[in-house]
Amino acid sequence: MYMRSPNAKVLVREERVVLCNTRNGGFVKTSEAYFQYLEKYLEENNGEFTIKEEDTVVKKNAYKLFQELCRIHFYISEEQMKNEITYPYQIVYLSLTNRCNLRCKHCVASACIEEVDHMNTENWKKAINQVLILNPKEINLTGGEPLIRSDFCEILEYLRGNYKGAITLSTNALLLNDRLMEIIKKNVDGVSVSLDGFDSYSCTKVRGEGIYDRVIAGIKKLKEAGMEKVSVSMLETKYTYGHDQDFYKLCEELDVKPLIRRFAPSGRGEENQRELLPPMEYIEKLEKQHLRCSLCQPGKKELNISENGDVYPCAPLSNLENLFMGNLLETPIIEIIENPAWKEELEKLRPWRMEKCKDCDVNLFCHSCINFTLGMQSDEEIFQKFCEKQKGHLEKLLWGN
Template sequence: MKYCEDIRIVSENGYVVLNNPHNGCWIKLTEECFNYVNNYINTESEHEDFINQFDLDSRIYIEDILNKLKKLELIDYNNKNELVSVDIAITALCNLKCLHCANSVMEFAGEPSTEELKSVFQILSKIGVKTICITGGEPLVRKDFFELTEFARERFDKLCLMSNATLINEDNAIFLADNYDDISISIDGYDKKTCEAIRGVNVFDKIDKAIRLLKNAGMDKISVSSVITSINRNGESAFYELNEKWGTVPILRRFAPVGRGRDNDEKLFKEMFIEDLNGRSINYKKTEVNWGFLPQYRTTICDAFMSNIYIGSDLCIYPCGALNLQEFKGDNILKIDNFYNYMRNKGYRETSGYNNYKSIMPDRAPYCSGCKVYMFCNTCPAYMYLYNKYGYLEAYCKSRKTILEKKIYG
């Protein structure tokens, strides 16, 4: 019996919090209870001899805690560390110029060739990757998009597409429905006005038409995502109603001040951010976003380099799409001799990109040092990094730390 790999243990005010950073599960124990459990796990003697020193009620209590720790995978955790899904930006080019686009930082990279992408698909399929998400830029701008799709479809169990939907039409809707298991469409608003304020004229109508075409072609797994900005922040209810009307799954995402998002953060982000800091708590139900509230079930986790990686349009490995920045750039997948051994032996740990990524994780980041609630304040380390990089973190932290300390240790 042993603690999970990289377990986080923090103590404050007579309590100890244990957290598995790989699945987000956590538990709070009294210091007295934790000491018993810790001694039990670390004892060199037989566990049965250790537990028998206590009276019956204490044994039952400690064994109950141990069962909970196992259920939450805080002890005896089997981290397979298998790469199961990969996001691939097959292009950095796009037919839109959305105000908030973070991926615009990759526009310099252009497009890999058809044969290069086929080689990437071959490499990933040979090591057992099950799911591929094709993204961009806008994937449909590529002239070889249909060829690449057919090539990937033959090699992976699940094929996903992220698109702005403006190039979906009567000629390709059936092809997309036949070849993709699910399609995610970006809208970034809740009606024509808010969508087009960010994405451009006539985009909303094109999305509406694309969804109807996909539905008619038999595609029933469509999600619609919206990045929350100052323009659309008051429309969460309308966003859910719109998705209900379309029969799509709503996904809300946080704003990332990167690329054109950084250029336009005064307009798209700052006003909303200041309102939130001044007490306007935004709680987006039915989504992964939990702005300003303590996540009920999970702490900060990140599956980058464990079960998921992002391959940029430069064919280099990045932790995720939110961190496709030069400082997190890893090796070019086509220049790795044996990708299976590379992943199994964690060869990526030798890259500066990986080490820069690890340095922003909350248990290592200097801006989280000494904090007793660092693992609860945000479920995505990328946003904490970006807030710090662009000067928002101090205000963000100040507004939440006291509240979280009361919720966790009060």
């Protein structure tokens, strides 16, 4: 017996439909008539579809459509349903602190040096014990700047001693020293360094004077110490727009993996979005073969543990009180993730529920990150310009208009 996946969504324009799986991003375009025929057939045949040699061309074509929709898990079997609604956690972020030795213009956490640490070493060990119950594939140590904590090494070694999965570290690489390097190399599987530019000027505009050379020096320390898995990220802003190749060349010279991150106007980024947003022309970089309707899965594939033990679906959404899931020092983690309240609030932020977007027939291809969309909507003028440009481009790619 086959049924619609809970991740199945339909976009309609005139007599055409786009049938989407918002979990894996797969989609199929067809006529509304064929889709209605298929839906009716499945309803009348208890979710089963059989085909014979003597069947009509219409039925045979509907069967081909059915096979395509099963391939993208638009339709799923009863056995597949469990996997479709159960998400093994890919990653849990431990935001060890909101203190940071920088004050970057885009920081979603608005981290700064004046912040205080809310959890001591023992509390973080208790929090880690809770997280390990979920057995995520990866645990990322982040901040703020995690290396700013005097007990960072103790927390890291405790985690490594009790967890067999991948441990990654997100850092600005400014505080690295020989002692830290030795412990990081021994206990961490990969390091992600934020540079946010491709040269001194672009980095300075976001992170401050003199930071570029110091970060590059930190990256070189990691490589010289023998860290194999090092990635370096650049933020897509008006200062880096059009310089992807320059960034890739820099990363090749440093022998690191390049990552280009989309600017999201939240936290301090909301205050500075008019300065940092890249030109709207970047929207046109999206090509037809790269179209996807996959939505982010905060709270399902990932979690963020804030510096005080509060749990949120993801780090960028940690500023939304209605998405507070619970506190690890007060509530068992299984009880936290099974609480329906945060799931209901998260659902309200989906494109089919968001007031400004719910009637749009390309919204599933526009909304890939809730935080980015909320940030754009915080400035009505910018949002309208973005929406007009994005919608026009997606309409051409998706509907051929």
